[in-house]
Amino acid sequence: MQWTNLNEQTVYENRWFRVNLADVVLPDGKHLDHFLIRLRAVAAATVVNEANEVLLLWRHRFITDSWGWELAAGVVEDGEDIAVAAAREMEEETGWRPEGLRPLMTVEPANGLIDARHHFYWCCEAGYTGHPADDFESSRRAWVPLKLVPDMIARGEIPAANMAAALLMLHHMRLG
Template sequence: MRWKTHGERQIYTNEWVNLCLADVQQPDGQRLAYHVVRLRHLAVATVVNRRQEVLMMWRHRFITDSWAWELPMGLVEEGETPEETAAREVLEETGWRPGPIKPLIYAEPANGITDSQHHVFRADGATYAGPPTEKNESDRIEWIPLAKVRAMIDRREIVSSGSLVGLLYLLMDEAFR
């Protein structure tokens, strides 16, 4: 059952978000205006060291007024590949230069309302390059044992979709190695 789009117009736009109103027709023939949030794409990095620890950041999100652990992530810039973004974000946000980046999983976390694409990568190993250059990203940066991640998710210490998708896939991947 496919919805048909008759057109779309922007209601609001800035460098971060575009809010659009789409004229759609549902499979039953009903036609309606549907709000769509168009976002720039995101790259997420799961960096794992030899001790089976993952590089994470403890950060506050003002929108939900909550603290949680997150993987390094950021918006894909114009002219940049998602792989390049993932490597850049790890270095800027944590001060660690990741080893070779390889695709881990692709996700569209809220595709009923937004076109946001999450490109999640894995890097095995990293080299410390110095303090993070991004000063507004996190309170602390730690290597978290993979063995503790499931319990942290259960306790809602990890809640962002980009982090959850990457970590859950990483845990599944590690379980089958």
């Protein structure tokens, strides 16, 4: 059963996103007004060291008033290569420059409302370049054993579903 988007109007727009109102035709022919958010792609990256520890950020998200572990991530700028954006975000937020980034997975975290795709990358080597330029992004950075990831997710220490999915994939690839 496919829904068809006949038309969209922008209701609100800023540098980060657009809120649109779509005229959608349902399979039975009825029309539905549906709000959606158009976002730029998000790129995220991390490194897994020889001890199978993953570099994570401890962050507070004011919107949900929650703390949790995350990978370095941010929006892909217009015209920017996704892998380049992932590497940039990792270095800006952690102070570690990744070497040889590889695609891990792409997810659509809320595809019933938002069109953004989150692209995850990882590597086995990174060079420390100094204190992170964007240290305001997190309270701390830490090397966390991948073997702890499933229990951390179960305890709610990795609350973001996209981050949990990427870390579970890394856990499976490295330890599974």
